[in-house]
Amino acid sequence: MATISNTFIPKNTVIERLNPMTKIFAIFSLGLGTLISPGPRLGLAVIAGLFGAAWLAGILKDFAKIMFGFGIPVTAMLLFIQGCYHPGNVTFIADLGFAKVGLEGVRYALKIISTLLVFLGTFYIMNKTTYPGKLVAALTESGMPPKAGYLVLASLNVVPQMQRRMSVIREAQEARGVETGGGITARIKAYIPLLGPVIMSSLTDAQERGMTLETRGFGIAGVKPTAYVEVCKTRTDRAVNIFLTAFFIAVVSAAVLTKLDFI
Amino acid sequence: MQIELKNLHYSYPSGGEVLKGINLVIGGTEPVAIIGQNGAGKTTAVKHFNGILRPTSGEVLINGENIETRSTAQWSKKVGYVFQNPDDQLFLESVRKEFEFGPRQIKMPEKEIKRRNEWVAELVGMSEKLDMHPFDLTPSEKKFCTIGAVLMMDPDVLIFDEPTCGQDVQGNHRLLSIIKALKERGKLCITISHDMKFVVSSFRRIIVMCGGEVILDGRAEEVFAQTEILKKSFVAPPPVTKVAQGAGLKKTVFTTEAFMEALEDERKV
Numbered sequence A: 001m002a003t004i005s006n007t008f009i010p011k012n013t014v015i016e017r018l019n020p021m022t023k024i025f026a027i028f029s030l031g032l033g034t035l036i037s038p039g040p041r042l043g044l045a046v047i048a049g050l051f052g053a054a055w056l057a058g059i060l061k062d063f064a065k066i067m068f069g070f071g072i073p074v075t076a077m078l079l080f081i082q083g084c085y086h087p088g089n090v091t092f093i094a095d096l097g098f099a100k101v102g103l104e105g106v107r108y109a110l111k112i113i114s115t116l117l118v119f120l121g122t123f124y125i126m127n128k129t130t131y132p133g134k135l136v137a138a139l140t141e142s143g144m145p146p147k148a149g150y151l152v153l154a155s156l157n158v159v160p161q162m163q164r165r166m167s168v169i170r171e172a173q174e175a176r177g178v179e180t181g182g183g184i185t186a187r188i189k190a191y192i193p194l195l196g197p198v199i200m201s202s203l204t205d206a207q208e209r210g211m212t213l214e215t216r217g218f219g220i221a222g223v224k225p226t227a228y229v230e231v232c233k234t235r236t237d238r239a240v241n242i243f244l245t246a247f248f249i250a251v252v253s254a255a256v257l258t259k260l261d262f263i
Numbered sequence B: 001m002q003i004e005l006k007n008l009h010y011s012y013p014s015g016g017e018v019l020k021g022i023n024l025v026i027g028g029t030e031p032v033a034i035i036g037q038n039g040a041g042k043t044t045a046v047k048h049f050n051g052i053l054r055p056t057s058g059e060v061l062i063n064g065e066n067i068e069t070r071s072t073a074q075w076s077k078k079v080g081y082v083f084q085n086p087d088d089q090l091f092l093e094s095v096r097k098e099f100e101f102g103p104r105q106i107k108m109p110e111k112e113i114k115r116r117n118e119w120v121a122e123l124v125g126m127s128e129k130l131d132m133h134p135f136d137l138t139p140s141e142k143k144f145c146t147i148g149a150v151l152m153m154d155p156d157v158l159i160f161d162e163p164t165c166g167q168d169v170q171g172n173h174r175l176l177s178i179i180k181a182l183k184e185r186g187k188l189c190i191t192i193s194h195d196m197k198f199v200v201s202s203f204r205r206i207i208v209m210c211g212g213e214v215i216l217d218g219r220a221e222e223v224f225a226q227t228e229i230l231k232k233s234f235v236a237p238p239p240v241t242k243v244a245q246g247a248g249l250k251k252t253v254f255t256t257e258a259f260m261e262a263l264e265d266e267r268k269v
Helices: A020-036 A041-057 A060-085 A103-129 A132-141 A146-174 A184-215 A235-262 B042-046 B095-105 B110-124 B139-151 B169-184 B196-202 B220-225 B227-232 B239-246 B256-268
Strands: A092-095 A100-102 B002-011 B017-027 B032-035 B057-062 B079-082 B157-161 B188-192 B205-210 B213-219
Touching: A020 A041, A020 A103, A020 A132, A020 A235, A041 A060, A041 A103, A060 A100, A060 A103, A092 A103, A100 A103, A132 A146, A146 A184, B002 B042, B017 B042, B017 B188, B017 B213, B032 B042, B032 B196, B042 B157, B042 B188, B079 B139, B095 B110, B095 B139, B110 B139, B110 B169, B139 B157, B139 B169, B169 B188, B169 B196, B196 B220, B205 B220, B205 B227, B213 B220, B213 B227, B220 B227, B239 B256
Parallel strands: B032 B188, B032 B205, B079 B157, B157 B188
Antiparallel strands: A092 A100, B002 B017, B002 B057, B205 B213
């Protein structure tokens, strides 16, 4: 049987050893930092940095696939729409004939894209390099209620689980004469028999898991839950945290200062 | 109908060779049982019989035709496969619709579907439950519903993956009668099972798999006489067989009657 239990594959890299909270902090610090900064330059620099982080984590190839796969079409679309039709366009840099491309719109589009990509990239790296159990242990340790922690864990697991079920069910339906290959209509037709069992079985799965948790006393109030997975903060974590905090403060102050200058 | 495996190797994409060169010819109408511990490669092997899995190397021939020439859906007319978990297979709102789904996929004439429906429903014990929702059936009934749905397609070969799992005595009896009826109709049944009592009661030929290889293949009496090799695959013969072997009887027996007979014979000598 396939052994991939979720998107996480242990590689024991520096990034993987980081505390999950540090990685979550990185998503917000870098993501919000890019959002607040006035121009697209910072975002592009952060994205370059993320490629470095992905290389460190040993997932550069997959990371590049996701970033370019999402980035290129979105960039093309936003550059066209915002570049040509942004209401604030005053400086025109090119003439396409049917519309003029404005610098303001291009800058705006690049900023949205860079922010999106930073959020996407940081989240992707976090997700790919963090064992879900460790993530939930870290979250509950820093004060999240265990029930909410379980919700996070369940939602992280649900997609790979469904994919696995989907492939088994596809095999079962192929064995009943359903063609799952071929043209687009054949494919859509073939997916209808798959959806029912996938949804039904995930519902019954969820119910069963809920009952199992209850029988293990998950819902008992007034006890301090402990976690089997140990999460620790290392010196690297502290260093990264300080860097991320400094980065965020610097961006905020820079943004405020530029705003003040304008006034 | 003949299924032939020629030096079949299979590795899952995630790595690890599951089948390490299997050579096997299964033909005729004599039911065949495949046994072996979990992870021996039984399911992986039979999933090659209708092309759900394609060999990494080696060949699978159905009546001399290479498995690669058609899709699984096309093979489903000839080779029926009943999956281990009924919930993976059932998705329609009534047993009747489940029964009719497969035949319609392979374009069986409506008249034929109607005719088969009666016979199959009777055989798998679903005649009274044709209008029930499959999700309201008991796990054992669900299994028979999936068996019925595959039988409806009238394949020449039927593969049952662990049909005894979760069955009571009554269920096992029904399975045996299904296998018998199919043999009478000239169909070939291939069954994976962990229930040795079930296996010896209706399968003349038994194939034992271990670690991705076939380690024993032969008549039930021959296979269960190989106690040393069986130990390697962690397959335990039925209790009465073990008692007979422990008592030093030369004959391999599977029933109390046969045991008594063999005992009497040896006493006479």
